[in-house]
Amino acid sequence: MTQIMNPSSVSVSTSGAAAPADALNPEQLAAVEHGCGTSGESCGPLLIIAGAGSGKTNTLAHRVAHLLAQGADPGRILLLTFSRRAADEMSRRVRRILTRNEAARPWLAQAAIAWSGTFHAIGARLLREYAGQIGLDPAFTIHDREDSADLLNLVRHECGFSAKNRRFPQKATCLAIYSAAVNSRAPLVEVLQASYPWCAEWQAELRQLFRAYVEAKQAQQVLDYDDLLLYWAQMVADSTLGGEIGALFSHVLVDEYQDTNHLQAAILLGMKPDGRGLTVVGDDAQSIYAFRGATVRNILDFPGAFDPPARVLTLERNYRSTQAILAAANAVIALASERYTKNLWTDRATGERPRLVSVRDDADQAAFIVETLLARREEGLGLKQQAVLFRAASHSARLELELTRRNIPFVKFGGLKFLEAAHVKDMLALMRWSENVRDRVSGFRALQLLAGIGPKTAARILDNVCAAGEGCGLLEDQPVPDGAREAWQGFVSLMDTLAGRVAGARPAWPAEFDLACNWYQAQMSRLYEDAAVRLLDIQQLARIAATYPSRQRFLTELTLDPPNATSDEAGLPLLDEDYLILSTMHSAKGQEWRAVTVLNVVDGCIPSDIATRNEGEIEEERRLLYVAMTRARDHLDLMLPQRFYVSQQQGMGDRHVFAGRSRFIPNRLLAHFDQMSWPAPPPELQGSPDSRQKAIDLAAKMRGMWD
DNA sequence: TGTTGTTCCGTTTTT
DNA sequence: CGGAACAACA
Numbered sequence A: 001m002t003q004i005m006n007p008s009s010v011s012v013s014t015s016g017a018a019a020p021a022d023a024l025n026p027e028q029l030a031a032v033e034h035g036c037g038t039s040g041e042s043c044g045p046l047l048i049i050a051g052a053g054s055g056k057t058n059t060l061a062h063r064v065a066h067l068l069a070q071g072a073d074p075g076r077i078l079l080l081t082f083s084r085r086a087a088d089e090m091s092r093r094v095r096r097i098l099t100r101n102e103a104a105r106p107w108l109a110q111a112a113i114a115w116s117g118t119f120h121a122i123g124a125r126l127l128r129e130y131a132g133q134i135g136l137d138p139a140f141t142i143h144d145r146e147d148s149a150d151l152l153n154l155v156r157h158e159c160g161f162s163a164k165n166r167r168f169p170q171k172a173t174c175l176a177i178y179s180a181a182v183n184s185r186a187p188l189v190e191v192l193q194a195s196y197p198w199c200a201e202w203q204a205e206l207r208q209l210f211r212a213y214v215e216a217k218q219a220q221q222v223l224d225y226d227d228l229l230l231y232w233a234q235m236v237a238d239s240t241l242g243g244e245i246g247a248l249f250s251h252v253l254v255d256e257y258q259d260t261n262h263l264q265a266a267i268l269l270g271m272k273p274d275g276r277g278l279t280v281v282g283d284d285a286q287s288i289y290a291f292r293g294a295t296v297r298n299i300l301d302f303p304g305a306f307d308p309p310a311r312v313l314t315l316e317r318n319y320r321s322t323q324a325i326l327a328a329a330n331a332v333i334a335l336a337s338e339r340y341t342k343n344l345w346t347d348r349a350t351g352e353r354p355r356l357v358s359v360r361d362d363a364d365q366a367a368f369i370v371e372t373l374l375a376r377r378e379e380g381l382g383l384k385q386q387a388v389l390f391r392a393a394s395h396s397a398r399l400e401l402e403l404t405r406r407n408i409p410f411v412k413f414g415g416l417k418f419l420e421a422a423h424v425k426d427m428l429a430l431m432r433w434s435e436n437v438r439d440r441v442s443g444f445r446a447l448q449l450l451a452g453i454g455p456k457t458a459a460r461i462l463d464n465v466c467a468a469g470e471g472c473g474l475l476e477d478q479p480v481p482d483g484a485r486e487a488w489q490g491f492v493s494l495m496d497t498l499a500g501r502v503a504g505a506r507p508a509w510p511a512e513f514d515l516a517c518n519w520y521q522a523q524m525s526r527l528y529e530d531a532a533v534r535l536l537d538i539q540q541l542a543r544i545a546a547t548y549p550s551r552q553r554f555l556t557e558l559t560l561d562p563p564n565a566t567s568d569e570a571g572l573p574l575l576d577e578d579y580l581i582l583s584t585m586h587s588a589k590g591q592e593w594r595a596v597t598v599l600n601v602v603d604g605c606i607p608s609d610i611a612t613r614n615e616g617e618i619e620e621e622r623r624l625l626y627v628a629m630t631r632a633r634d635h636l637d638l639m640l641p642q643r644f645y646v647s648q649q650q651g652m653g654d655r656h657v658f659a660g661r662s663r664f665i666p667n668r669l670l671a672h673f674d675q676m677s678w679p680a681p682p683p684e685l686q687g688s689p690d691s692r693q694k695a696i697d698l699a700a701k702m703r704g705m706w707d
Numbered sequence B: 001t002g003t004t005g006t007t008c009c010g011t012t013t014t015t
Numbered sequence C: 001c002g003g004a005a006c007a008a009c010a
Helices: A026-033 A056-069 A084-100 A119-134 A145-158 A171-184 A188-195 A197-220 A225-237 A239-246 A262-271 A297-301 A323-334 A362-378 A393-405 A422-435 A440-447 A455-467 A482-498 A511-527 A531-545 A551-560 A615-629 A667-672 A690-704
Strands: A046-050 A077-081 A115-118 A141-143 A222-224 A251-254 A278-282 A311-315 A355-359 A386-390 A410-413 A565-567 A580-584 A593-598 A632-641 A643-645 A656-658 A674-677
Touching: A026 A056, A026 A311, A046 A056, A056 A077, A056 A084, A056 A251, A056 A278, A077 A084, A077 A119, A084 A115, A115 A119, A119 A225, A119 A239, A119 A262, A119 A551, A141 A145, A141 A225, A141 A551, A145 A171, A145 A197, A145 A222, A145 A440, A171 A188, A171 A197, A171 A225, A171 A262, A188 A197, A197 A222, A222 A225, A225 A239, A225 A262, A239 A262, A251 A262, A262 A297, A323 A615, A323 A632, A323 A667, A355 A362, A362 A386, A362 A393, A362 A593, A362 A632, A386 A393, A393 A410, A393 A580, A422 A440, A422 A482, A422 A511, A422 A531, A422 A551, A440 A455, A482 A511, A511 A531, A511 A551, A531 A551, A593 A615, A615 A632
Parallel strands: A046 A278, A046 A311, A077 A115, A077 A251, A141 A222, A251 A278, A355 A632, A355 A674, A386 A580, A386 A593, A410 A580, A593 A632
Antiparallel strands: A410 A565, A643 A656
16 A cells, blocks of 8 residues: 555645645545556546545646556656646646655656646647658647737738628637637537627638638648647547557546537547546536637536446545635535536535625725735735635736735736737747748738838738748848838848858857847837837846747747736746735636635626626636635635726726626625625715615616617 | 828737 | 727828
């Protein structure tokens, strides 16, 4: 027996916000030991339904450690997680368990999981390795969503769909439709009917557009996010290649399975048709990525996809939250129209009930939060143990202002637009075009950085370069307007150097990045009024670039795993510094804190009024609130600003709506909460709940006018 | 014709 | 703030 299975081995967690004790309960233990002969091949498929806070990550980490202890090869384990951060966390835990058992199995203490990351990152890695066998250039570049939309836009233009008719869907909509069809593996007609009925009339044109889009991507050797999954799925659908790739891995473990889509399920089935060695973990009540094609059907249909069906284990014991918090969260999810299979329970103390805090507006909301978090810090709860969650990244703007004013450090997760900033995209376009000269979107952007070169000239140059095939030194001969002639020489020599077209002169990474920086800096003052501010971002990008071993790795990993946190300071805060966490609800997945505050728990915000078009969207918003609430261990505050600003910008006056409490917390759930107002209302207003009720009805009426 | 400047508008969540 | 559509300049 390994120490893993000994229930008396309780480890004390060192970091405060850490996992439950490492001792495993019977269900967790069953999950850890499932199917363990020595070789993974004898191990049937396993589905673990793991409720919020049920020690899911811990269980999965123990399972991996156990497999290794049983002789599995760490180089043949594939760990698919939802984010890079989750992958790192899982590896860290596995290592911790192995280190603890070092005395028994010293040779495992250094074991590292070779294959761990997101579906997209693993897909990119496999595709580069197998590029030769599937007719792909191993130096393909990867487009993020904006690049993909831009390419689609170019194609749309070429197809003649843009100018003629105003009513043709916008590029972002086109991409969303395309992506939905790919990820759900559904025919275009169905996608249009189900989700984009107002675009149904364009079905034929969209089909034509998508075909041209695919051709363009192939001609340019660029892949978009969906392609990373699609090519992978096609690859393993081929029986020879599928068998070969499947055999790379003795075990495939997938976390957050409720947030995968049909395409991802097909990949798993392609690699492991009989399910042997396959373990998936998830919680149907926490499915919050339907907008990305994720479907809860994956997890529900998983057992039946195999013969004999997969074993199903359920983890219902919650180690995270107090009774009171769990009761409130359970009550919220119990109102969901779909029934969920499990009931979370805990034997933690009852604790204080979650609070519904009414404040007048955004400013009071920020003030209350700052006051509360400082008070908690006085009581010994560090800032890092506290988090503020919100539906949309912009909702924390007022709070960020207040935190900055009071000198309280914070780190914000989600909604980051670092890679969307024009100047960052400029630099990346330069780098990417030199990596892949056929990448038209990058070239198009890079060329227009020059004064005197606009869309027309850029397009003509790209056509010429493309027509000439693997062109060397071609750039020099391109016809450019007289105004651009002088700058052109500098640009050409930069691009030739970066692309290695100058004999033996391609500088080592990251020196070539600095080279491009120098050239770009000269353009910045002309391109942007606030060049000085933007320069700081470029320097930040240079620091990031220096942490990657090569240009290709830099470009790939930055696209697949963009820096996802910002803070009020330029760099990342020092690790030992205390800081508050701000996060979108989506980015909070899998995390936990001692104290959690949720902003704007009002209708229109959660559910977002933009996401109430159909029942499915509303249900997803409900689960989102459930996810947010179940992040809390000891303290949970839900904020109810009575005025909710429609526009986040100061300059636009005070357009606001009178907001009502979220529909997900109807009156009959109020018993689960403590209600309070802040600042405390003056005496004469106390005991008149009517006034608030009125505001709610009024708001509904105003909205109803436009139904 | 093609580039640059101006104005107005909208703004979820993310690999 | 960035994108798109339109207007005005070389």
